[in-house]
Amino acid sequence: MNSQDINENLQQLQQRIANACLKVNREVKEIRLIPVTKTKSVEMIQMAIALGVSHVGENKVQELIGKAEQLQDEKLEWILIGHLQSNKVKKIIQYIQEFHALDSIKLAEKLNKELQYIDKKLDVFIQVNTSNESSKYGIQPERLAGFLNEMQQFEQLNVVGLMTLALHTEDELQIRQCFRLLKKLLDKSRIDYPKISRLSMGMSGDFEIAIEEGATDIRVGQAIFGQRNLPDAYYWPEQGAKS
Numbered sequence: 542m543n544s545q546d547i548n549e550n551l552q553q554l555q556q557r558i559a560n561a562c563l564k565v566n567r568e569v570k571e572i573r574l575i576p577v578t579k580t581k582s583v584e585m586i587q588m589a590i591a592l593g594v595s596h597v598g599e600n601k602v603q604e605l606i607g608k609a610e611q612l613q614d615e616k617l618e619w620i621l622i623g624h625l626q627s628n629k630v631k632k633i634i635q636y637i638q639e640f641h642a643l644d645s646i647k648l649a650e651k652l653n654k655e656l657q658y659i660d661k662k663l664d665v666f667i668q669v670n671t672s673n674e675s676s677k678y679g680i681q682p683e684r685l686a687g688f689l690n691e692m693q694q695f696e697q698l699n700v701v702g703l704m705t706l707a708l709h710t711e712d713e714l715q716i717r718q719c720f721r722l723l724k725k726l727l728d729k730s731r732i733d734y735p736k737i738s739r740l741s742m743g744m745s746g747d748f749e750i751a752i753e754e755g756a757t758d759i760r761v762g763q764a765i766f767g768q769r770n771l772p773d774a775y776y777w778p779e780q781g782a783k784s
């Protein structure tokens with residue numbers, strides 16, 4: 542992958558995003574593309590920056606910090622999109638602008654406390670398990686209302702949206718149902734919490750369906766930076782075990 546490949550991929554992606562929007566009468570500017578750079582080199586990220594990329598998503602804490610350190614002179618925002626353990630909160634918070642996988646009150650508590658110390662606020666997405674079996678991460682849909690209620694006590698955390706990973710399957714209908722459920726949960730949540738407005742859903746393999754179902758933030762890696770050498774099982778062990 543060189544800069545020209547990445548550029549072409551980004552342009553193709555923009556076209557596909559535009560087509561998906563057109564299909565359901567949405568505007569392209571409603572969609573934010575989050576380029577996902579996990580397993581990719583800092584050189585590749587620098588190429589992306591040169592092409593206008595201003596924020597990237599990473600799945601793992603250690604990898605994000607390592608790259609952020611190397612790229613600290615660049616103007617780039619880091620978004621943590623993967624699971625976060627409480628014992629890594631303190632390390633990570635200075636590096637990130639957003640966190641897309643909040644799924645426990647204990648973790649929220651820890652985040653809030655550590656953010657207070659450094660006087661920082663963080664935009665968070667609540668990860669919901671919409672696939673009901675394959676992912677051990679994310680809260681169950683029926684727990685969302687109670688979860689959001691509890692989140693109100695954490696002043697450093699702005700809950701801006703919901704996030705999900707669709708079922709790992711070829712079956713488009715099943716994928717669509719995951720996204721549709723998240724949209725339904727968002728619409729319901731907004732009655733009590735009007736500030737919650739975003740839907741982080743859709744990846745290289747399913748972002749068009751996600752856009753059709755209301756995504757505002759799509760997290761796309763391989764369609765921009767090429768295939769990964771590491772299997773997805775490294776990031777979603779429980780799914781890898783099944784497929």
Ligand SMILES: *Cc1c(COP(=O)(O)O)cnc(C)c1O
Pocket residue numbers: 577579600622623743744745746760761762763764776
């Ligand atoms: C890797 C990853 C993505 C992007 O997946 P691609 O197949 O590379 O588009 C999206 N979301 C999360 C949480 C990820 O870990």
